[in-house]
Amino acid sequence: MKPLLHPRFLHDPFGDPGLYVGVLWERRAFLFDLGDLSPLSPRALLKVSDIFVSHAHMDHFIGFDQILRFRLHDPRMLKIYGPPGLVQNVAGKLSGYTWDRVDEYPFVLEVYEYGESGRSAARFACSRRFQKEDLPDSGFAQGDLLSEDWVRVGATELDHGTAVLAFSLKESTHYNIDKDRLRRQGIPVGPWLGELRTQLRSSAPGEKPFRVRWQDGDTPREQEKTIAEWCRDLVRISAGQKIAYVTDIGFTAANQQKVANLAAEADLFYCEAQFLDEDRDEARRRGHLTARQAGLLARQAQVKKLILFHFSPRYRGREEEIQHEAEEAFGGNTATASPVETESLV
Ligand SMILES: [Zn+2]
Numbered sequence: 001m002k003p004l005l006h007p008r009f010l011h012d013p014f015g016d017p018g019l020y021v022g023v024l025w026e027r028r029a030f031l032f033d034l035g036d037l038s039p040l041s042p043r044a045l046l047k048v049s050d051i052f053v054s055h056a057h058m059d060h061f062i063g064f065d066q067i068l069r070f071r072l073h074d075p076r077m078l079k080i081y082g083p084p085g086l087v088q089n090v091a092g093k094l095s096g097y098t099w100d101r102v103d104e105y106p107f108v109l110e111v112y113e114y115g116e117s118g119r120s121a122a123r124f125a126c127s128r129r130f131q132k133e134d135l136p137d138s139g140f141a142q143g144d145l146l147s148e149d150w151v152r153v154g155a156t157e158l159d160h161g162t163a164v165l166a167f168s169l170k171e172s173t174h175y176n177i178d179k180d181r182l183r184r185q186g187i188p189v190g191p192w193l194g195e196l197r198t199q200l201r202s203s204a205p206g207e208k209p210f211r212v213r214w215q216d217g218d219t220p221r222e223q224e225k226t227i228a229e230w231c232r233d234l235v236r237i238s239a240g241q242k243i244a245y246v247t248d249i250g251f252t253a254a255n256q257q258k259v260a261n262l263a264a265e266a267d268l269f270y271c272e273a274q275f276l277d278e279d280r281d282e283a284r285r286r287g288h289l290t291a292r293q294a295g296l297l298a299r300q301a302q303v304k305k306l307i308l309f310h311f312s313p314r315y316r317g318r319e320e321e322i323q324h325e326a327e328e329a330f331g332g333n334t335a336t337a338s339p340v341e342t343e344s345l346v
């Protein structure tokens with residue numbers, strides 16, 4: 001089964017943090033953090049539907065203008081999610097420009113905050129010169145920022161001196177119809193397969209009856225089984241992929257626990273490693289992780305692969321040392337973020 005999510009890091013580990021996740025077969029992508037977006041083509045920028053911002057420090061937010069500029073003529077709505085204060089940060093950015101002659105522009109931006117100290121939400125329409133319009137409290141249940149039938153984005157608030165969000169992106173379980181088994185049973189494909197998949201996604205296979213009707217030449221035929229029976233006879237189930245993105249956090253007990261929950265058993269765990277452990281006192285003062293601490297988090301969350309990013313520029317030339325330190329603490333598959341390739345899942 002091909003994964004639907006195709007993550008790609010935007011910069012080398014010394015560049016701005018930024019993870020672009022394209023969706024297979026769809027004109028859609030998710031973006032984690034808004035640092036320098038210049039590696040993204042206009043086409044890639046136009047695919048972005050949802051942006052998840054960890055916090056508004058400059059290296060995570062300076063790309064806002066870049067995507068705004070490309071999207072002004074685009075009728076598709078853009079949603080941005082981030083920690084408390086983000087609505088104000090976006091309003092501040094937008095108020096830095098003169099907006100006239102934009103009445104015809106269809107672009108609309110919605111901003112949603114999640115966190116302990118605030119959950120504001122607001123809409124900014126280009127045709128209204130980006131005047132802020134308050135939306136009802138986002139009220140995300142337990143950090144579920146986005147929930148669609150095939151994908152879910154969760155968030156948790158962490159401490160970096162300021163509030164920071166970390167994110168997990170998880171595909172739903174795949175239900176693949178085994179076409180050979182279907183053929184052997186003499187039932188033709190049809191729209192009913194889509195209905196069966198919807199039923200499977202909406203609830204665990206159950207005792208609910210599900211009837212299939214088809215034409216066998218001139219003879220109408222039908223067969224009824226429970227959803228669980230159809231599932232057993234025709235469906236191959238495989239787990240969806242999970243990606244976690246964690247950056248700019250201190251190695252506190254509370255942060256460790258929250259990351260372990262958020263990133264549990266992720267296929268890909270993107271984690272900052274700003275410092276080497278020899279500089280752990282400075283890491284603590286600045287609310288960042290060392291490579292060793294990133295490795296310990298990966299170990300605690302039992303992830304399949306750790307990918308490191310956001311190295312301090314002082315370590316240029318010592319990338320291997322950073323990776324080695326994290327790998328030793330993790331004891332598992334460890335890599336350093338690279339802007340060139342799409343990261344393979346697992
Ligand atoms: Zn920061």
Ligand SMILES: [Zn+2]
Nearest residue numbers: 057059060248
């Ligand atoms: Zn940062």
